[in-house]
Amino acid sequence: MTEEKPVVYVVDDDPSVRKALERSLSSAxxxxxxxASAAEFLDFTCPDTPGCLILDIKMPGLNGLELQDRLAxxxxxxxxxxxxxxxxxxxxxxxxxxxxxxxxxxxxxxxxLLNAVSTGIEKHRRQRKEHKKMEILRxxxxxxxxxxREVFELVVSxxxxxxxxxxxxxxERTIKAHRARVMEKMGAQSLQELVxxxxxxxxxxxxx
Amino acid sequence: MTEEKPVVYVVDDDPSVRKALERSLSSAxxxxxxxASAAEFLDFTCPDTPGCLILDIKMPGLNGLELQDRLAxxxxxxxxxxxxxxxxxxxxxxxxxxxxxxxxxxxxxxxxLLNAVSTGIEKHRRQRKEHKKMEILRxxxxxxxxxxREVFELVVSxxxxxxxxxxxxxxERTIKAHRARVMEKMGAQSLQELVxxxxxxxxxxxxx
DNA sequence: CTCCCTATTGTACCAAAGTACAATATCTTT
DNA sequence: AAAGATATTGTACTTTGGTACAATAGGGAG
Numbered sequence: 390m391t392e393e394k395p396v397v398y399v400v401d402d403d404p405s406v407r408k409a410l411e412r413s414l415s416s417a418x419x420x421x422x423x424x425a426s427a428a429e430f431l432d433f434t435c436p437d438t439p440g441c442l443i444l445d446i447k448m449p450g451l452n453g454l455e456l457q458d459r460l461a462x463x464x465x466x467x468x469x470x471x472x473x474x475x476x477x478x479x480x481x482x483x484x485x486x487x488x489x490x491x492x493x494x495x496x497x498x499x500x501x502l503l504n505a506v507s508t509g510i511e512k513h514r515r516q517r518k519e520h521k522k523m524e525i526l527r528x529x530x531x532x533x534x535x536x537x538r539e540v541f542e543l544v545v546s547x548x549x550x551x552x553x554x555x556x557x558x559x560x561e562r563t564i565k566a567h568r569a570r571v572m573e574k575m576g577a578q579s580l581q582e583l584v585x586x587x588x589x590x591x592x593x594x595x596x597x
Numbered sequence: 598m599t600e601e602k603p604v605v606y607v608v609d610d611d612p613s614v615r616k617a618l619e620r621s622l623s624s625a626x627x628x629x630x631x632x633a634s635a636a637e638f639l640d641f642t643c644p645d646t647p648g649c650l651i652l653d654i655k656m657p658g659l660n661g662l663e664l665q666d667r668l669a670x671x672x673x674x675x676x677x678x679x680x681x682x683x684x685x686x687x688x689x690x691x692x693x694x695x696x697x698x699x700x701x702x703x704x705x706x707x708x709x710l711l712n713a714v715s716t717g718i719e720k721h722r723r724q725r726k727e728h729k730k731m732e733i734l735r736x737x738x739x740x741x742x743x744x745x746r747e748v749f750e751l752v753v754s755x756x757x758x759x760x761x762x763x764x765x766x767x768x769e770r771t772i773k774a775h776r777a778r779v780m781e782k783m784g785a786q787s788l789q790e791l792v793x794x795x796x797x798x799x800x801x802x803x804x805x
Numbered sequence: 806c807t808c809c810c811t812a813t814t815g816t817a818c819c820a821a822a823g824t825a826c827a828a829t830a831t832c833t834t835t
Numbered sequence: 836a837a838a839g840a841t842a843t844t845g846t847a848c849t850t851t852g853g854t855a856c857a858a859t860a861g862g863g864a865g
Contacts, residue, residue: 476686482700485693492690534841547787550822563843565823579755580822584792742811758852771813773853788852 393438395510398467399423400430400456401445410443413499419506427451431459435467439517441490441509443502446473446480454480457487466516468509470502526590529575537574540567544580545587546594601646603718606675608632608664609653618651621707627714635659639667643675647725649698649717651710654681654688662688665695674724676717678710734798737783745782748775752788753795754802 397419399410407423414421424430427450442460444453451459453471460469468490473480481492490512491505533541543553550568554561577583605627607618615631622629632638635658650668652661659667661679668677676698681688689700698720699713741749751761758776762769785791 473686478681478684478686478689478700478702481686481689481693485689486699491694492686494686536842545789547789549820559842560844561821562845566843569823580788581753581755581792584789585796588793588796744812757850767812768814769851770815774813777853 394420395513396436396438396440397421397506397510398430398435398440398442400425400427400443400448400453401472402426402448403445406445410502413502414506417499417503417506427453427456427459430456439510439514441468441470441506441513443470443472443506446471446476446484454483454487457484457489461487466513466520468512470505470509472497472502523589526575526586529586530590532574533571537567537571540564541571541575541583541587542592542594544568544571545584545592548594602628603722604644604646604648605629605714605718606632606638606643606648606650608635608638608651608656608661609680610634610656611653614653618710621710622714625707625711625714627718635661635664635667638664647718647722649676649678649714649721651678651680651714654679654684654692662691662695665692665697669695674721674728676720678713678717680705680710731797734783734794737794738798740782741779745775745779748772749779749783749791749795750800750802752776752779753792753800756802 397414399407399414399421401407401410401423402425404425407425411421411423424433427448431451444456446453453473457469469484469488470491470493471481471484471489472493472495474495476492476494484492490509493501493505530538539557540553543556544550544564548556550564551561554564557564571577572580572583575583575586577586605622607615607622607629609615609618609631610633612633615633619629619631632641635656639659652664654661661681665677677692677696678699678701679689679692679697680701680703682703684700684702692700698717701709701713738746747765748761751764752758752772756764758769758772762772765772779785780788780791783791783794785794
């Protein structure tokens with residue numbers, strides 16, 4: 390469980406390209422999984438491991454750019470590297486504006502691709518790490534009752550217990566009770582940590 | 598002082614292009630300032646107002662991409678929009694990977710350019726706003742003595758005064774003194790706010 | 806050498822937060 | 836109707852943090 394094995398997904402309609410890519414990726418130590426069409430890839434469910442995606446621009450059916458759009462709608466998070474034989478400037482512009490990570494023109498050197506792949510995987514690793522932390526925080530946040538959530542927001546905003554109490558028109562004693570539960574449910578060891586959690590969760594007190 | 602007037606900088610060696618761009622930018626309500634070469638622009642010091650930069654790719658002397666690199670070295674923060682007559686895919690790729698915001702191929706519609714410009718200016722406005730806040734915070738941080746800085750880091754990490762005291766091998770009373778000065782110098786109205794400041798400043802306790 | 810900044814510490818007190826015992830009321834679900 | 840979750844509050848006590856009065860000591864600038 391030190392490092393999860395990354396997977397490189399390749400979508401290209403040309404079997405010989407798939408084979409060639411698979412070979413160079415494998416020889417560089419990457420696990421490759423290939424798809425012959427956008428549809429085929431869309432049917433596939435990627436495992437929850439780091440990786441990146443290599444897309445051919447020109448393909449029958451959905452092309453690479455269209456696939457990119459479809460994936461974006463599904464919160465697909467793998468970095469995307471495009472490949473193209475006779476790519477156009479507008480295509481590359483669209484790709485990058487939609488968040489592509491690289492855009493390689495054939496013929497390209499193995500090294501170029503492998504560099505892009507490594508960069509993509511590293512980026513995805515970091516993303517995943519961050520995302521997992523956020524998942525945990527959001528899950529904890531979801532366990533708060535509406536009242537606790539209110540107290541949470543007001544407390545991290547910097548208000549004193551008595552001020553929060555006044556705001557919610559209840560006693561300070563009750564704030565302490567909620568506050569203690571918030572700390573416990575959020576898994577915060579200190580007020581400082583609770584504030585950091587709130588920051589990451591994008592919590593802003595509605596009043597301030 | 599409601600809104601600062603943005604400026605659009607244009608660098609293109611072709612006088613007729615400069616004139617044309619100036620006209621369409623003006624008619625859209627933007628203030629334009631034009632330059633005939635990369636060198637000319639590098640000699641210029643942009644005022645501290647929002648704006649964006651429009652660069653021609655192909656120019657005698659330094660071309661647009663090279664200018665982009667030079668500017669990056671100087672922490673130039675204005676969003677860059679490229680224009681090109683016969684742009685190549687590698688050029689657009691390089692531009693985007695170096696942080697370009699858009700890449701327009703001539704002939705382009707006025708609307709395309711103006712949309713890109715508006716987006717760029719808005720982005721820069723947000724950037725500047727954030728940057729100014731950070732400037733203030735960094736300036737305050739710089740007023741802290743080394744000792745106060747240490748206490749700052751340990752306190753926001755979540756340690757109790759007594760723990761910080763133990764760590765620094767001084768008394769809790771002294772921690773309180775430093776802590777009070779940190780709050781005052783940083784302009785924090787609460788511990789919660791102090792933690793948020795530390796987060797933005799990227800302060801991590803070296804021990805934790 | 807004096808002034809200022811920095812770092813340190815003391816005492817005493819007050820305010821704020823946290824906790825250990827609780828109890829009561831409402832609402833939903835089973 | 837009983838169980839469980841939620842929201843509320845009480846008393847009493849401890850711990851932690853903040854402040855108002857300080858004083859002392861070292862180092863650097865003028």
